[in-house]
Amino acid sequence: MARTRSRFLITLLAASLWPLAAYAGEADVVDVVVRAEGGGTYRFDVTVRHADEGWDHYANAFQVLGPDGAVLGTRELLHPHVDEQPFTRSLSGVAIPAGLHEVTVRAVDSVHATGGREMVVTVPR
Secondary structure (H helix, E strand, O other): OHHHHHHHHHHHHHHHHHHHHHHHOOOEEEEEEEEEEEOOEEEEEEEEEOOOOEOOEOEEEEEEEOOOOOEEEEEEOOOOOOOOOOEEEEEEEEEOOOOOOEEEEEEEEOOOEOOOOOEEEEOOO
16 A cells, blocks of 8 residues: 555655756747847847756757748857856847748757747838
């Protein structure tokens, strides 16, 4: 009886913590500033929040996406930001087609890839 109760409590504890572990592991976009550079290209200043744990699990990129999901630009992040959260990095030279008025910005992490909070932003014209 005690063994069955112990298994039940362990299962209950694991089940209650699982959603926190799964959610906390994804990288979130928390702010985006878009500026026109001229010639149809744009600069994206993107703020990302992620519980970077070191080289094994960190936010390693952000992407600018068109409405069809096509990647218009990617900024690779080459190291963890364990002690700098949230952090802002920039990507210049992103070509946005003339008829496109909104893009989605998403963050990527080295374990979960995508899945965190994305932001839809207006392209200034």
